[in-house]
Amino acid sequence: MKHILTAIVCITFFVSCGKSKEEKVPVKAKKTTVIKTKKAPKKEMVVVDADGIVNVNMITSDRMKFNLRKITVKAGQKIKLTLTHTGKLDKRVMGHNVVFLKQGVKTSVFASKAAAAKENDYIPEGTSAVIAYTKMLGGGETTTIAFTAPAAGTYDYICSFPAHYAMMKGKLIVE
Ligand SMILES: [Cu+2]
Incomplete structure (x- = not known):
């Protein structure tokens, strides 16, 4: 057995x-x-349309992350940027924006000033350090801004919600 x-x-x-x-x-x-x-699908996040406008599809979520870490455009090109927050959290907890900074502006210095500007959606009032920025979004929201690409060079962009810039940052490369 x-x-x-x-x-x-x-x-x-x-x-x-x-x-x-x-x-x-x-x-x-x-x-x-x-x-x-x-x-x-990743390649279609930056599309130049028939009118020559660069359509940028920036996506965030409840994670502190931008889908794009690098955007390449040409000087003087019109940019239409749509920011979408696909998360569920309120903007007071997990707010996101995109702020394009002028050259020579240190991201950490700007971010600490921005963190103190809660009443103004975390954008320092009367600042001369930014090229363009979106409003602060909470989960499920979306917004679009339009601006013109500055002179050739490399520019930083960040989310100015307190402490987010360490992870939510990228480079706008103007050729
Ligand atoms: Cu953020």
């Missing part, structure tokens, strides 16, 4: 081993396809 049991256990072991090896092949093939489809 013991021998029969041992034999059954052995056979079951071999059969299951054989099966799992066979199953591994199609799983690998599926993974490759998923990666390909994921990459495609």
Whole structure:
């Protein structure tokens, strides 16, 4: 009896081993396809339309992250930027905006001034440090701004909600 049991256990072991090896092949093939489809939509976040306007689709969520860390445009080009907050949290807890800073403005210095300007949506009143900025959004909200690309150079953009700039930042590269 013991021998029969041992034999059954052995056979079951071999059969299951054989099966799992066979199953591994199609799983690998599926993974490759998923990666390909994921990459495609990312490129469409910056689109130049028929009128030559650069449409920028900036997306944020309840995570402190911009979908775009780099936007490349040409000097004098018209930019239409739409910011969307796909999260659920209130703007007092997880507010997001986009603020494009002039050259020579240190992001940490601007961010600490902005953090003290809660009454003004975290934009220092009368500031001369910004090129353009959106209003502060909460979860589920969206807003659009239009501005003209400045002279060639590299410009920082951040979210000016307190402490967000460390993670929510990027570069506007004007060619
Ligand atoms: Cu933010």
